[in-house]
Amino acid sequence: MAGHHDEYQVHRAKILTPAFYVLLFFTVLGFLLIAYRFVMGIGAVSNLSDGYPWGIWIAYDVATSTAFACGGYAMALVIYIMNRMKYHPLIRSALVTSMFGYMLAGMSVMVDVGRYWNAYSFFIPSRWQPNSVMFEVAVCIMAYNVVLIIEVLPAILERFIHMKDNRFPKLKHYAMIIYPKLDKVLIFIVILGITLPSMHQSSLGSMLIIAKSKLNPIWHTEILPLLFIINALYIGYATVIFESFASSMAFRRPFEKEVQQLSRIIPYVTGIWLTVRFIDLYVRGQLSAAFAGDFYSWMFMAEMLLILTGTYILMWNQYRRSPRMVFIAAMFLLIGGGWFRFNVYLIGFKPHGNWSYFPSLPEFFITIGLVAFEILGYMVLVKLFPIMPKVHGHEATAETAKAH
């Protein structure tokens, strides 16, 4: 990891933009509702029931948003394992997105669990329950949160080291001591940062295996873990594209050319996923159910259509050359991939009896508040620390300077 420091830059721009205040508004609203939930109970803010004990806080904030937060994972895999160093400049912003995404999941879980004060149970070996998929997911996600923070740490430290006005001399001093040490072991943390998501992203799929009688057979399969991990990968790449495009719009930076090249990988990954998905449906004799034309079948076809469209676009060189098309394809894959996870966690889930679920407004606003908080954190962090890829060439620098 030596010799890479000059790949990143602090995005120099005002922090208190109008967008900042909009996000702040939703964040505050979300946190007020969370406070209300902690006083009045989960039933007071949500439409959750004994039939649908998990709603969007789990289906979106945990199951889907951690996939959206797989950019760091997916990029680390390409860079360090497949040895595509040219993508290295993208890793920090991907990691920061991942960090906030997983933080969102962690916070949502604390909102969602009823007896949060007992969460320390996870640290008491006599209570460990290795048969439980959730045990593995929870421990793994906690560990990964720590790993992500360590992975982002160098950016923070660099900032303190390069600080011109010596406002925090102590901080600078410690940063200078820690930085080289961290740099040496970082590769092992990075690898942990690939291992852990491989584990819990697949386990997020295993989670619903036990609910066999409730999950529609179009989605219930023993290979859910395999489907989830491949799904996490292409969603991860799509997020990197999305994030790069969004920040090039929001921060008026040029669209990184590495991102366009990166989009070439995606059709392979989705191709494998689609193949596995169809073979599995065929083997289990569920293909006809999948195309039967009922509600579940439509949900399945929507999922397929979105992913196929995204894949199709990225298969063609002329489309890959247009940032707009790449962005559109990434959107298809994000929505399609997320749709799959929603199908598994909510839409395809039907308990015996008369139960129904649609999230309540406070449920929505708590999720929106946490997402707003996540974006807010990202926007502030990239403006304070060297995280964004360095813009190359004169033109671009001039443009950034003009922007704000």
Add this chain to the structure above:
Amino acid sequence: MKKTRRDFLKTAAAGGALMLAPLSASAQQEIKADDEAVGMFYDSTLCVGCKACVSKCKQVNDMAAAPMPGDNDRVWDAPNDLDYRTRNIIKLYKDEQDPTKHAYVKYQCMHCIKPSCVSACPVSAMQKEAGTGIVFYDKNICIGCRYCQVACPFNIPKFEWPETFPKIVKCDLCKFTNLKLKNIPACCEVCPTNAVIFGKRKDLLAEAKRRQAENPGKYEKHIYGEFEVGGTNVIYLAGTSFDNLGFPELEKESAALMSEHVQHTVYKGFIAPVALYGFLAFVALRNRKSAEEVAHEHELEHELEVEIEHELEKEKHEKEGKH
């Protein structure tokens, strides 16, 4: 340094093999009830719907009443269904065509031989007592994640939704109350017609088969709970189909076992994750070596570029100066 598509596929295949391991799953192991396992046997044809068991269950287990809507004085305990105040309920099934044909049914925890709720619970707050097979809950450990609710095929665990500090509620065969004091669950103790009886599972099953044999035509052939999800310690006989009585149609295979199998295949002895880490570390370290060489090259290239730029700038300035 030139990397090919092959490398990508190789990496993908190695990772895939690891995750595909569950596919090599062998057939399900046999689930067997403990000989000492206890449970209940409910005969729907004997139940008169008096609900003595419902009120006694509430009384001994200290459960709140569930008043009817509009019952502001809270005169009646009129639960609609199992919920956080009601571990046990009697419901009536009526035939639409023939109103004389009706049947009662009792719902409570089935005390599965391989309980999904226990398998799901991340912190061992749901437990199955060794020997008796009673499935019980410890609120002092529970984190309230509700995975037990998601996992239970019978939708038995209930959550205290309106509470600030909620817990899970479910039948525990009166393990801490009536069973402890009087050696019999409250509902079985008070039942006036012995529609629900307590005993060892194997005796109860034998009794159910005896009744079926003695009264041909009276009962459905199906003993609910004998094989469902690997068998349950609470079993049922009825004169009408269990579908009519609101029971889910379930497979013999236990989804809990399936889930544990997948989980154990991937995580047994933590070998696969460690192997994955080792493999990734090996590849990454090897890659880094070559990358460092390249990085150096890049740096040189970059410096050169900067120099060239400077030169060009200078030239430009000089030109402008001449003008």
